[in-house]
Amino acid sequence: MTHSELSVLCKSCKINPVALTRFPPLESLLSSASGYSNYRGILNWCVVMLVLSNARLFLENIIKYGILVDPIQVVSLFLKDPYSWPAACLIIVSNVFILAALYIERRLAVGTISETTGLILHLFNLTSLLIFPSASVLTVTSITPVGGVLSLGTYTVLFLKLYSYMDSNKWCREIRQAKAKRMTRSYSCPIVAQSNGSAVNTNVSYPGNLTHRDMYYFIFAPTLCYQLNFPRSPRIRKRFLIRRLFEMLFLMQLLVGLIQQWMVPSVQNSMKPFQVCINMETLTVPNHLIWLIFFYWFFHSSLNFVAELLQFGDREFYRDWWNSETVTYFWANWNIPVHKWCLRHFYKPMLRKGVNKFLAQTAVFLASAFFHEYLVSVPLKMFRLWAFMGMMAQVPLALFVSRFLNGNYGNAAVWISLIIGQPIAVLMYVHDYYVIHYGTVEALA
Numbered sequence: 001m002t003h004s005e006l007s008v009l010c011k012s013c014k015i016n017p018v019a020l021t022r023f024p025p026l027e028s029l030l031s032s033a034s035g036y037s038n039y040r041g042i043l044n045w046c047v048v049m050l051v052l053s054n055a056r057l058f059l060e061n062i063i064k065y066g067i068l069v070d071p072i073q074v075v076s077l078f079l080k081d082p083y084s085w086p087a088a089c090l091i092i093v094s095n096v097f098i099l100a101a102l103y104i105e106r107r108l109a110v111g112t113i114s115e116t117t118g119l120i121l122h123l124f125n126l127t128s129l130l131i132f133p134s135a136s137v138l139t140v141t142s143i144t145p146v147g148g149v150l151s152l153g154t155y156t157v158l159f160l161k162l163y164s165y166m167d168s169n170k171w172c173r174e175i176r177q178a179k180a181k182r183m184t185r186s187y188s189c190p191i192v193a194q195s196n197g198s199a200v201n202t203n204v205s206y207p208g209n210l211t212h213r214d215m216y217y218f219i220f221a222p223t224l225c226y227q228l229n230f231p232r233s234p235r236i237r238k239r240f241l242i243r244r245l246f247e248m249l250f251l252m253q254l255l256v257g258l259i260q261q262w263m264v265p266s267v268q269n270s271m272k273p274f275q276v277c278i279n280m281e282t283l284t285v286p287n288h289l290i291w292l293i294f295f296y297w298f299f300h301s302s303l304n305f306v307a308e309l310l311q312f313g314d315r316e317f318y319r320d321w322w323n324s325e326t327v328t329y330f331w332a333n334w335n336i337p338v339h340k341w342c343l344r345h346f347y348k349p350m351l352r353k354g355v356n357k358f359l360a361q362t363a364v365f366l367a368s369a370f371f372h373e374y375l376v377s378v379p380l381k382m383f384r385l386w387a388f389m390g391m392m393a394q395v396p397l398a399l400f401v402s403r404f405l406n407g408n409y410g411n412a413a414v415w416i417s418l419i420i421g422q423p424i425a426v427l428m429y430v431h432d433y434y435v436i437h438y439g440t441v442e443a444l445a
Helices: 003-013 040-065 071-078 086-093 095-110 115-139 145-177 212-220 238-270 280-309 327-333 336-352 357-380 386-392 394-404 408-438
Strands: 191-195 198-202
Touching (some): 086 095, 086 115, 086 145, 095 115, 095 145, 115 357, 145 357, 238 280, 280 408, 327 336, 327 394, 357 386, 357 394, 357 408, 386 394, 394 408
Antiparallel strands (some): 191 198
């Protein structure tokens, strides 16, 4: 096209001819310099490929083993005797420790007991929270492993909550004694209450928070860190609540079906002699899928359901852990309630006492390793420390990934550790459990 023809075209189309001769530099979409981030289609493609690739394994499982889903068998995991519910009774007894913590704080608030006496009583109460349920699970033969996990998990959550309750009220007394007008260390937020259809702000101040209503709201709230005033949502969204309830019921049935139909045969197949490494693939896929579904069921569906029911405003139960490029980023973002508790009551207090960051982080992993082992070994009534060692192995793994792997390589390393690490731990515990309780792994067949 000649210059005169270009001029005529530009006049007829009302286009500046300079715009046709000057083009800005453009990067390819798959180049990092392009700044493009909408890869939804590729993500959908990955999901479709994952489903199609695992459909073959699922069909082979059904052809080989038949339909293994049995609701009656699920009930037997919780109850040996239909007329005896020891795990449920154990959870009900936990109210004794909850009320003990409340009454200790009331006595401290009015000054009838000293701070030292109150600390001793609190420590005794917290220690009993861990010893009493574990002793009950180990001695009461009618408590099944699943019932033991549920009861010990409940008591572990109570331990963390009541420790935070003790610590936060202690800060309130310290500030009150210093004649401070605002509680700066408890991250207080106004409560949004309803009054004649309008929202009003009401702030609870110490010691007005030491009531049964306040205590039990905190116990059921989806958080581990106590506050005098939690952020509150203005109303309960019924549609949101129904969606979360439907997800909870559906995903629970899906989890049970996958465990019975896919996970159990995979474990049995992987425990055969000389087949552990060969059949690890058949175990990693169902284990990882079940773990992902459990994450969504618990951290999104269940916690949001409870939060909506209680009008609890803080819904940050997880962050983008799937983008983790370091191991420490994953552990800090996949379980936000536990992470906040560790920062507030464990990690930062150690830093204030002069402990360096590496030792403080190691101490956090050590505490986490203890509770992981506590929740596995006690219900199974055996002590092998596989979960403990798996958690402590995260410390050198975190150092290696942060030092030698960056970006996508670090993210891949985190995913590999999640996909491979858990099945290995499952195999170790299943093998030892059947050897101890049945004398041979042939009992798996």
